Amino acid sequence: MTAAIEVRAVEKRFGNVSIIRDLNLSVAKGERHAIIGPNGAGKSTTFNLISGHIKPTSGEVKLNGDLISGLRPFEINRRGLSRSFQVTNVFARMTVWENVRCAVLWATGHRYAFWKNVDSLPEVRERTAQILDDIHLTHRRDVPAGLLTYAEQRELEIGITIASGATVVMLDEPTAGMSHAETERAVSLIRRLTDGKTLVIVEHDMSVVFGLADRISVLVYGHIIASGTPEEIRRDPKVKEAYLGEEAH
Amino acid sequence: MKPAMTSTSIAPAKPAGDGLRFYGVWLIGIAALVVLPLVFSSGGSLTSFSLIGIAIVFALSYNILLGQTGLLSFGHAVHYGLGGFAACHMMNAVVSHGWPIPLPFIPLFGGLGGLVFAIIIGWVMTKRAGTVFAMISLGIGELVASSSLILRSVFGGEAGITTDRTALPKMLGWSFGPQLQVYYLIAFWLVLSAIAMYALTRTPLGRICNAVRDNPERVQFIGYDPHVVRYLAFCFAGFFAGVAGSLAAINFEIANSAYLGAIQSGLVLFATFIGGTAYFFGPILGAILVTYLQLGLTNVTSVWQLYFGIIFIGIVMFAPGGIAGLLMMHRPLVRAGTLWTVIPSYLVAIVPTVALACGVILTIETIARYSGGDPINLFGIAFNPTSPVTWIAAAVLLVGGFFVARLTWQRIADAWDRAATVARDRGYLA
Numbered sequence: 001m002t003a004a005i006e007v008r009a010v011e012k013r014f015g016n017v018s019i020i021r022d023l024n025l026s027v028a029k030g031e032r033h034a035i036i037g038p039n040g041a042g043k044s045t046t047f048n049l050i051s052g053h054i055k056p057t058s059g060e061v062k063l064n065g066d067l068i069s070g071l072r073p074f075e076i077n078r079r080g081l082s083r084s085f086q087v088t089n090v091f092a093r094m095t096v097w098e099n100v101r102c103a104v105l106w107a108t109g110h111r112y113a114f115w116k117n118v119d120s121l122p123e124v125r126e127r128t129a130q131i132l133d134d135i136h137l138t139h140r141r142d143v144p145a146g147l148l149t150y151a152e153q154r155e156l157e158i159g160i161t162i163a164s165g166a167t168v169v170m171l172d173e174p175t176a177g178m179s180h181a182e183t184e185r186a187v188s189l190i191r192r193l194t195d196g197k198t199l200v201i202v203e204h205d206m207s208v209v210f211g212l213a214d215r216i217s218v219l220v221y222g223h224i225i226a227s228g229t230p231e232e233i234r235r236d237p238k239v240k241e242a243y244l245g246e247e248a249h
Numbered sequence: 250m251k252p253a254m255t256s257t258s259i260a261p262a263k264p265a266g267d268g269l270r271f272y273g274v275w276l277i278g279i280a281a282l283v284v285l286p287l288v289f290s291s292g293g294s295l296t297s298f299s300l301i302g303i304a305i306v307f308a309l310s311y312n313i314l315l316g317q318t319g320l321l322s323f324g325h326a327v328h329y330g331l332g333g334f335a336a337c338h339m340m341n342a343v344v345s346h347g348w349p350i351p352l353p354f355i356p357l358f359g360g361l362g363g364l365v366f367a368i369i370i371g372w373v374m375t376k377r378a379g380t381v382f383a384m385i386s387l388g389i390g391e392l393v394a395s396s397s398l399i400l401r402s403v404f405g406g407e408a409g410i411t412t413d414r415t416a417l418p419k420m421l422g423w424s425f426g427p428q429l430q431v432y433y434l435i436a437f438w439l440v441l442s443a444i445a446m447y448a449l450t451r452t453p454l455g456r457i458c459n460a461v462r463d464n465p466e467r468v469q470f471i472g473y474d475p476h477v478v479r480y481l482a483f484c485f486a487g488f489f490a491g492v493a494g495s496l497a498a499i500n501f502e503i504a505n506s507a508y509l510g511a512i513q514s515g516l517v518l519f520a521t522f523i524g525g526t527a528y529f530f531g532p533i534l535g536a537i538l539v540t541y542l543q544l545g546l547t548n549v550t551s552v553w554q555l556y557f558g559i560i561f562i563g564i565v566m567f568a569p570g571g572i573a574g575l576l577m578m579h580r581p582l583v584r585a586g587t588l589w590t591v592i593p594s595y596l597v598a599i600v601p602t603v604a605l606a607c608g609v610i611l612t613i614e615t616i617a618r619y620s621g622g623d624p625i626n627l628f629g630i631a632f633n634p635t636s637p638v639t640w641i642a643a644a645v646l647l648v649g650g651f652f653v654a655r656l657t658w659q660r661i662a663d664a665w666d667r668a669a670t671v672a673r674d675r676g677y678l679a
Contacts, residue, residue, distance in 0.1 A: 051470065052469075072469065072474070073469035073470050074468075074469045074470070074471075074472050074473055074474050077469070077470055077471065077472045078472050082470065082471075083470055085467070089464060089466065089467045090464070090467070091459070091460050091463035091464050091467065092463055092464070093459070093462075093463050093527075094459055094460065094463060098456060098459070098460075101456065102456055102457060102459075102460045102468075102471060103471040105453045105456070105457065105471075105472075106471060106472030106473060107472065110453040111453070112453070112454045112457070112473075112477060112478065112481055113452060113453045113454060114449060114452045114453070114454040114455070114481070114485075115452065116452055116453060117448075117451055117452065118451055118452055118453050118455070118456050119451060121453075143678060144678075147678060160467075160471065161470075163471070164471060164472060
């Protein structure tokens with residue numbers, strides 16, 4: 001079976017500085033895969049490389065067996081990969097409803113249509129309503145996204161990411177800055193919404209990582225030093241030394 | 250703390266009254282356009298209404314770029330002017346070839362003139378937004394404006410291209426000689442264009458234009474190419490600017506290089522921004538006010554552009570949402586029923602604010618007319634610009650007005666804060 005995401009020998013240099021070196025990562029279809037690592041290890045850069053936000057200097061990225069490295073973000077998105085951002089990245093002046101609806105439009109085939117009334121597209125309306133219901137923001141549908149609370153914006157961020165119905169979902173620190181209760185809520189939301197999809201997640205909260213992930217990759221200085229099940233990662237001496245430190249005891 | 254939820258925000262379906270109110274606003278607007286020339290039938294007001302109608306179409310087209318897609322253009326008059334030239338050439342061709350095309354169809358060709366140029370130049374221009382787009386639009390604007398003086402066969406040089414609107418085939422017995430008939434033609438195209446441009450905002454493309462305005466980066470991760478979105482918006486804006494330009498060409502029976510230039514581009518930016526870019530009706534208010542001021546102020550003072558500048562700076566600094574933004578700020582207060590608590594502070598502020606404005610006007614006019622010695626007529630009172638009495642009056646109004654007005658503005662701010670807090674607590678955010 002081809003992997004959902006296959007990263008092979010990817011390098012990213014900014015000038016003389018190598019941010020990512022010889023990155024190899026394989027995520028199987030339907031797997032929940034967490035990427036962990038210390039600050040500055042290149043986790044977000046890895047996300048940016050896979051989603052097309054930045055282009056690799058060398059190496060290749062495949063999505064469901066097709067080469068996607070070098071494609072632009074919207075081309076990769078149209079092939080079924082969707083990502084969220086670490087810093088909330090929504091359409092601030094538009095309402096919650098409009099935010100989600102915009103994310104639904106391409107996937108429902110309406111593209112750049114300027115001859116259709118956006119309010120009278122039943123499948124768009126139903127899907128938008130469904131996603132708002134899923135992320136528990138139906139009661140806030142007419143509020144501009146910029147006026148939501150932080151936790152609500154993070155939920156909207158996830159809603160926009162899954163709205164297109166992408167089969168591969170990448171979440172960049174979805175619970176960052178959340179309280180304990182909010183984190184629990186977000187994790188059960190993620191678990192439910194990515195059911196049957198491939199999930200790649202960057203996360204700092206180890207209880208989230210070990211509770212959610214089927215497999216974990218550990219990224220240190222732009223290089224993956226270990227990849228395996230949570231149990232394998234816990235026992236791996238290299239990981240203990242490089243990252244988990246006393247947390248692993 | 251989460252704000253209290255209201256019943257209006259829970260209900261997924263909009264109440265039926267909204268649709269009625271929506272169509273009501275449009276119908277009132279159309280009725281006003283029909284009735285206006287019957288109430289104010291003098292030649293002067295007909296001319297004013299015609300110019301205002303043209304300015305509204307132009308400003309609405311500009312707002313497809315600025316308000317809807319977040320593109321700041323300094324060269325939008327290029328499409329307006331090219332639309333005007335296309336219309337003039339088309340009218341002359343219709344007359345010389347004897348084609349059966351009556352005048353009301355000419356704006357369509359003007360629109361195509363603006364559209365074709367947008368299609369050609371737009372792909373390169375819209376590659377980037379922000380400063381890059383603004384600079385390129387400025388360059389293209391200058392390029393086309395200067396070309397219009399060089400390429401005489403197309404643009405007619407300094408004299409421009411003249412035409413005779415009455416020479417075209419009649420339609421329904423209308424020759425379009427009288428200004429009243431031209432007014433109705435402009436009003437017809439105004440309604441048509443406004444409906445089309447409003448409808449555009451309600452399409453998938455129109456919604457994604459807003460998304461590109463808010464966050465072009467994120468748009469790429471929901472499947473859209475922001476370059477294509479900007480390009481399409483640019484083409485639509487070019488088309489409707491061309492329609493506006495052709496209406497001007499029909500109105501004046503001439504198109505010349507002034508249509509294309511930086512002044513025209515500046516005026517439309519000015520009108521759109523003053524009116525408010527965040528709401529569809531903002532540019533309509535802005536176009537009405539700016540055209541009206543332009544027509545009115547030029548008769549009263551030689552330094553009318555100075556007043557435009559002051560108004561513009563004032564709006565940018567204190568009310569970046571424009572007139573529409575100021576009006577719509579009051580919506581949550583009206584809904585929450587707390588507007589009446591703010592009104593008294595407004596009334597108190599009127600007198601010192603007007604005094605301050607009079608002081609500013611008197612100061613500007615004194616300086617402007619000092620060497621000439623023309624008397625200043627302010628609300629029927631004559632002031633001599635060389636007299637110390639005038640200087641003292643100006644200084645007292647300016648300084649005294651400012652200090653008293655500032656106190657009353659503070660009162661408005663306080664009253665406003667209280668009213669807005671109550672409105673927020675009751676769940677009315679917008």
